[in-house]
Amino acid sequence: MDLKLLNKALDYLCCPDDGSNLENSGTKLICTQCRRDFVVHQSGLIELLPKEPYSFKDKASIKEDYLFWYKKSFLTPFIENPSATAWGMKEAFTRGQLVFFEQHINFISKLVPSEGVLCDVASGDGKYIQYFAKDHPLVFHCDLSVNDLNYSIIRAWEHGLKNVVFIRCDYLQLPFQRDSLDIVLCLDALVRGWEHEKIILKNIHAVLKNNGIAIADFHSIRPAYLRAFINEPIFSYSKEEIRSLADEVGIFDWEVFEFGGLPSALTPINSLFLLNPIIRPLTGPTRYILKLVK
Ligand SMILES: C[S@@+](CC[C@H](N)C(=O)[O-])C[C@H]1O[C@@H](n2cnc3c(N)ncnc32)[C@H](O)[C@@H]1O
Numbered sequence: 001m002d003l004k005l006l007n008k009a010l011d012y013l014c015c016p017d018d019g020s021n022l023e024n025s026g027t028k029l030i031c032t033q034c035r036r037d038f039v040v041h042q043s044g045l046i047e048l049l050p051k052e053p054y055s056f057k058d059k060a061s062i063k064e065d066y067l068f069w070y071k072k073s074f075l076t077p078f079i080e081n082p083s084a085t086a087w088g089m090k091e092a093f094t095r096g097q098l099v100f101f102e103q104h105i106n107f108i109s110k111l112v113p114s115e116g117v118l119c120d121v122a123s124g125d126g127k128y129i130q131y132f133a134k135d136h137p138l139v140f141h142c143d144l145s146v147n148d149l150n151y152s153i154i155r156a157w158e159h160g161l162k163n164v165v166f167i168r169c170d171y172l173q174l175p176f177q178r179d180s181l182d183i184v185l186c187l188d189a190l191v192r193g194w195e196h197e198k199i200i201l202k203n204i205h206a207v208l209k210n211n212g213i214a215i216a217d218f219h220s221i222r223p224a225y226l227r228a229f230i231n232e233p234i235f236s237y238s239k240e241e242i243r244s245l246a247d248e249v250g251i252f253d254w255e256v257f258e259f260g261g262l263p264s265a266l267t268p269i270n271s272l273f274l275l276n277p278i279i280r281p282l283t284g285p286t287r288y289i290l291k292l293v294k
């Protein structure tokens, strides 16, 4: 991994177990407190998983399939695999999903400052960081999934992006220094249950610097008549619930925007997206986009 980039990244990273600074020993980072070492791969990936998975206090509030996936992913060792595929990868999108993505990123980019260090805490296939890495000097792609990281590393290389640092981490125990980041993104991830969303928002708030900005989105709860037809296997929220979540986390400066209209189960149908502005009063928005300022 490029040494200059690694040293730049070290100003923001910390030990996921105790929050202490890390020092560079060549091929590894070492915690200045507990002396645990963390692997740095040639590809630019840093392994910063904590010792143990997060233990939810209210397990019943979390989707069971997520708990299973989380534990399994946590225990999967990172092995480089240039032919990995990722969840929600842009290459597999239908025209309708592409339009959704283009409208989504267009909306979000208007809320994101054009300068500053940007971190995406659930970056997935990396399509959002590929966009923001074009004009932000240092970008962190964070994810737990070995496949998503492998996939995104190759795409960044293909796009000639040399300012992206890949972090294998747990967003429930983020390895970033408090008050350090200018911009944090968390997209399509606050869908697993109240405690899960609360911990992530708390972590994001902690690592943002003063006046830093975070953008997180939520699937919005639909009117009852639509819920009867479309049963999505994730949590969705009302504006009032998002307000309560922000209150519980202690976030005071925030705004919620409405985005889209079509239920995501229908997004593969190409041109239906054009109907969003007309159908939103009937269907509610697809997502609520939360912008918070620390
Ligand atoms: C639905 S995908 C969203 C990806 C991307 N933000 C997007 O909108 O296309 C959720 C992502 O969260 C990641 N994830 C789930 N649990 C995680 C955890 N505990 N720590 C870090 N990443 C996690 C998954 O691997 C996946 O890439």
Ligand SMILES: [Zn+2]
Pocket: 015, 016, 017, 018, 019, 020, 031, 032, 033, 034, 035, 036
């Ligand atoms: Zn440590």
